[in-house]
Amino acid sequence: MxxxxxxxxxxxxxxxxxxxxxxxxxxxxxxxxxxxxxxxxxxxxxxxxxxxxxxxxxxxxxxxxxxxxxxxxxxxxxxxxxxxxxTQATVSFPAPRELHIPVCYDPSLGPDITEMAASRHVAIEDIITWHSQTIYTVYLTGFLPGFPYMGEVCPALATPRRQQPRLHVPAGSVGIAGVQTGIYPLDSPGGWNIIGQTPLRMFDAAKADPCYCRPGDRVQFIPVTLEVFRQIQQEQ
CATH class of the missing domain: 3.30.1360.40 (Gyrase A; domain 2)
Structure with a gap:
């Protein structure tokens, strides 16, 4: 090595x-x-x-x-x-896990998606397609327990952090900052551009492996309707 x-x-x-x-x-x-x-x-x-x-x-x-x-x-x-x-010529490590994470991109859950679409003169559906068609690598978890930093978003989606961070970002919120995308595992202040929300729990301290994502995972976001989002949320 x-x-x-x-x-x-x-x-x-x-x-x-x-x-x-x-x-x-x-x-x-x-x-x-x-x-x-x-x-x-x-x-x-x-x-x-x-x-x-x-x-x-x-x-x-x-x-x-x-x-x-x-x-x-x-x-x-x-x-x-x-x-x-x-001294180790080769190192064996497990193949990356393939995770499919449901996300509802409804503007009621993604307060920045409308502005992102308008600033690019495209439809919200284009933002959804660009974000969900990419398979992301989880590079690390940090900031909050289980917050996955993933990259890279396609160039059309790259967006600087908000100049004015929000005091409250709900758990499960999916955001973009620069060329990164990530998921807030807990309610928190934050400056990422929020474009949707997943109903899955990204961090559960009661589990032996509390973080939903790990470094090395490959993630694809699956768009779901608001109705499906609520159904999955109730099952958690």
Whole structure:
């Protein structure tokens, strides 16, 4: 594996591996290869691995590492990461899950979709088609528990964040910010352009795997009517 990343300290109990900082499927593939390579290791010092668009954060037990290795954590982690990622010629990791997520694009649930259509001199149906015809990759989850950052939307849909964020965005709201699309898993303030809503629960703390989406998943949005949206919502 070619380590095209640099390692930086992140506080006293974490390091971050950074690739070229851009949204790129090729770069994200390297992130995920490194993620699975380190996850397959046996070090008890590593507590968590957090993949993102072009970086991987590694949280480690600094106290235990100092006690047993007697060298600085950054020095030990750098050596371990290099060894773990360069000695494995190939890394096997699971095929991405294919998720189909229902979304109702009715303006009552997508308050920005009408303005987005008007600004492009197209019909709302065009916005729906552009958004739902693309298969997106989940690059990371963050901001809120289970918030999936996905990309990239087609160029016609790319839209800057709202200048004035909303104080309340309902859970399940599907939005666009720049070339990204995402889903608010919880009620929250937010500045993304909201074009619809899914009736599915994106985060459920009662489940063993609380996040509906995971990094690496491939997602396609399925347009549904307001009636179907309500039916699915009642079944959740």
């Amino acid at each position: 070619n380590p095209d990343y640099v390692i930086h300290p992140l506080g006293d109990s974490a390091v971050i591996l950074k690739w070229q900082q851009q949204i790129s499927m090729a770069i994200h593939q390297e992130v995920m290869k490194t993620y699975y390579s380190l996850r397959s290791g046996t070090s008890s010092y590593i507590l968590d691995l957090i993949p993102a668009y072009a970086s991987l954060t590694i949280v480690y037990d600094a106290a235990q590492l100092r006690r047993h290795e007697r060298i600085p954590g950054l020095q030990w982690m750098t050596a371990y990461i290099r060894k773990q990622t360069t």
